[in-house]
Amino acid sequence: RQTQETLTKKPAVENSLRILTAVIDGMRHWSQFKDKVPYLFEIFATLDSAVTVGRHGAKNFLMRDGKEVVQCVFYENEQELPRLIRGQVHRCVGNYDRSTDVLVCVSVRPGLPSELRNAQEAVKACDAEMRVLVKSISEV
Amino acid sequence: PQNNKSVHCHHPCKNIHVFQKVAGIVIGKSDVKSFPDRKNIGVDRFTFSFTVKDSPDFFINVTAWGNDGYINLLSGSFSVGDCVVIENPLVATKDPEKGERFCPTTPSHYRLLVTEAHSQVYLCADIDTMDRLLPLIHLPVKDSRDFYSLGDIVANGQKLDGTVINVLAAVKSIGEPKQFTTSDRRKGQRLEVKLFDDSVSSLPLVCWDREAIQLVQTLIPKETVLFIADVKISFDSFRNSMAATVNSKTIITVNPDTREASLLFSYAKEASESGALDQDEKPEDAKTIINIVMFLDSITDVYTVTQLKEKAQENPEAFFGITYSFISKLDLDSSVSKVIRTRCTRCKLQVMEETQSCPNQLCPGRDQAFSASTGFDLLVDFTDHTGTVHGCALRSPMAEQALGCTTNEFTMLTDDQRTAMKWKFLLERCKIYVKILPSTKMRTGIRGVILACTRADPGEVKQHMSALLQRL
Known part of the structure; x- marks a missing residue:
């Protein structure tokens, strides 16, 4: 009976929304566990294309960090996409769609120099947290 | 019922040589309470306690027990500041597990019990004794340097939430006593005194006991300094400020005869004459903001969301912390009525803005004038x-501080x-100061x-x- 109790008391994996700061490569990697735990990503990357208009008013553009590039889309439902400057670093927060390899952005704005300087530490902390989480998921 | 044996070889107070007759000045007094008598079903026993002092360093608690008539008559026969003679009390050793928790802390190892059959308590009429006793009322019951200024309280903030300390402060204003009926039909009352000193312009002192209320109602605002021993400090999250509460352990010394009190008295007089006290009476919100800002300085522990949840599970007490998190929901652009609400100030029930009375049947303020406040x-x-x-x-x-906008300004904004x-905060990394209250009502177990x-x-x-x- 005791073992039963300890079993039921084992803490469930925290499954409320998380927001992970990541590099593009990391975002692609961690997105494979998205069916277990919901999360959005925050990335700091350089605009590497013109912003083009797609179907349903979608704004499409490419973001790059190092050698990795990701296709991004932003829908102007609530607010307009601010003017983005090619070659400059921007901050995008959104939902990465693994099947289409597209980051669906809900917030896009220029990155602040201090944010870029300091983001690496958040990326490391998020990676560490995700390693622990993935381990606990695979144990369940 | 317990420990009723008389102790013939000890004196309850140091300077009393014939212990069967004690003369002292009353420095504290509780309300009359009643309890069902276990031996006589359907009958209530009545009790109240008071504290008497007979020398600069010694004071003792006295508890009277008896029927309704005796106890209420006795309680009504003297007040704090009166000199009384107690004849033939029973002397009992203190039992820290029992009544002492609800009485002031005394230096004596004993307490006195007064009953109608054995004892008598009456006002002292001997002039010499009174001359000796009366100055004792102005001596604090704690070390006169062992106090917190109001600035200390606000600056320490969360560290003092829930603690019992001594305070030296001047009286700024005395509110009206508010009567209410509790959900179990008992009558209650509440009175709020505003304190000030040279560091803080206003801090509430809340009294719930009838005796404490009677005492503070006699004080003259701006001309009275109090040494409040063993007062409870808490953070009032509704008004977002620190507050002090008088309870059954508290002893208030009016105009204490100490150097610190006389300095504060001079300051109070000067501040009162210069009008400085009236000036900052108006911007109540600005003062609250200053209190919050000083309070926030005391919050330094940083948590992740998981750490906040874990701490709330481990520990049933509210706590304060900082989290560097993204705001993930902020409904500023839904209808204004969902952003700005009007609530009854007493029971916090949401009411319509034009309401004239609280619709809550159980509101503790139903028989008083209705007051509501509107805010984010x-x-x-x-x-x-x-x-x-x-x-x-x-x-x-x-919310005004965070959003940088008053409710009036907010209602003038366009939807865009x-x-x-909203997007100034939504999905942005914020530094959030939060109070976490473990909650069994919430599915997640915490309320923030x-x-x-x-x-x-x-x-x-x-x-x-x-x-x-x-x-x-």
Whole structure:
């Protein structure tokens, strides 16, 4: 009976929304566990294309960090996409769609120099947290 | 019933040589309470306690027991500041497990019990004795240097939440006593005194006991200094300020005969004559903001969302902390009625803005004049890489501070402006000061109140992340 109790008391994996700061490569990697735990990503990357208009008013553009590039889309439902400057670093927060390899952005704005300087530490902390989480998921 | 044996070889107070007759000045007194008598079903026993002092260093608690008529008559026959003679009390050793928890802490190892059959308590009529006793009322019952200024209380903030300390402060104003009926039909009352000193212009002192209320109602505002021994300090999250509460252990010394009190008295007189006290009476909100800002300085512990949840599970007490999280829900652009709400100030029930009375049948203020307050009243979610805390309250006046906008200004904004205001915070990393209350009602087990929210400094976020990595 005791073992039963300890079993039921084992803490469930925290499954409320998380927001992970990541590099593009990391975002692609961690997105494979998205069916277990919901999360959005925050990335700091350089605009590497013109912003083009797609179907349903979608704004499409490419973001790059190092050698990795990701296709991004932003829908102007609530607010307009601010003017983005090619070659400059921007901050995008959104939902990465693994099947289409597209980051669906809900917030896009220029990155602040201090944010870029300091983001690496958040990326490391998020990676560490995700390693622990993935381990606990695979144990369940 | 217990420990009733007389102790013939000891004196209850040091200077009393014939202990069967004690003369002292009353420095504290409780309300009359009643309890069902276990031996006589259907009959109530009545009791009240008082504290008498007969020398600069010694004072003792006296508890009277008896029937309704005897106890109420006895209680009504003297007040704090009167000199009384107690004849033939029973002397009992203190039992820290029992009644002492609800009586002032005394230096004596004993307490006195007074009953109608054995004892007598009457006002002292001997002039010489009174001349000796009366100055004792102005001596604090604690070391006269062992007190907190109001500035100390506000600056220590959360560290003092729930503690019992001594306070030296001047009386700024005395409110009206408010009567109410509790949910179990008992009559209650509450009176609020505003205190001030040279560091803080206003801090509430709340009294619930009839005796304490009677005592403070006799005080003259701006001309009275109090040494309040063993007063309870708490953070009032509804008004967002620190507050002191008088309870059964508290002893108030009016105009204490100490150097610190006389300095404060001079300051109070000067501040009162210069009009400085009246000036800052008006911007109540501005003062609250100053209190919050000073209070926030005392909050230094940083948590992730998971750490907040874990701490709330381990520990049933409310706590304060900082989290560097993303605001993940902030409904500023839904209808104004969902952003700004009017609530009854007593029971906090949401009411219509034009309401003249509280619709809550159980509201403790039903028989008083209705008062309601209107302010921001939002539920906010915040999220970091470990999870989300849902439904944290963000209310006035903290909401005004965070949003940089008053409720009046907010109602004038266009929909687009409100959406823009929302996106200043939504999905941005913020430095959030939060009070976490473990809650059995909430599915997640915690309830949060946001005390401050600003966009986070990226350098501070980096420090927090580094600290997390080092702990791994």
